[in-house]
Amino acid sequence: MIKEQLPKIALGGGCHWCTEAVFSSLLGVYNVEQGFVSSTRDNTNFSEAITLKYKPEIISLKTLVNIHLITHKSTSYHSFRKKYRSLFYVYSSNQKKEIEEIIIALQSNFTKPIITKVHPFSEFKPSKEEFKNYYYNNPNKPFCKTYITPKLQMLLRTFSKQINTKKLPYEKH
Template structure:
């Protein structure tokens, strides 16, 4: 039996509730965890991160099999969930805890993310600069249980939030 070689991918793209579902059912995805990363406080709570004083951003950490779903394809899915031209939040969620970031776990991931960002900028798809940060991965702290798989646990709340956030309208007009 061949053992799978799993890797991590970490993406911040606004509210982590909205970042789980797009990755959750892709082939080769083992798990998608909502959490906090990029800040200075150990084991932050949701309430602390919301204050903007921890330096953390809401993110998802994906455990995946790159032989089934390569990292470069995950990055492409990531772009299509975000507004890569908005550095200070995503849609209705404003502030540094919602900034868009690709956190890389290896030099190979960094190169793939940088090349993908450049290709997106060069494509002319957007009339503003692509400002999504590409940063080294930092400690990742899973969010509280009630945030995990929120779209499954609280479907009505999730769909109500998502439909009023502006995310779906943006994705429809810019990515479809």
């Protein structure tokens, strides 16, 4: 049996627990792994991020980019930006160009300039086992209820066709 090669991308923005929960909840997204990602040149230090694979015929790269931009502070240079870089880590120059064009096209949906960068993927270090799939293992913890559940509820309102509602651990209103 030939194993299908799916496109990959890595995303950094907010807490990797949040980012993992958001993208694990999407139809067409597979192999979401949270951990720490580094890039190249001046960006070799690791920051919280996720890696994932996706099926473009189920969820487009444009939708993934849009969801990433609206589910973290993609227009803010806040004090935790080194730990939570606002980045797309890419695996090819074509992917870099495509994401940069999507960001430019989506800018009109934001009142402030998008600060999210696109850098080459270099290395991934997975989180400790106890932190993987954090939201779905701990949906009632205060952090999850305060920060992650509202993001998923917003996604249900905005991207309802892309959400795997069977996976959500709370009432869908």
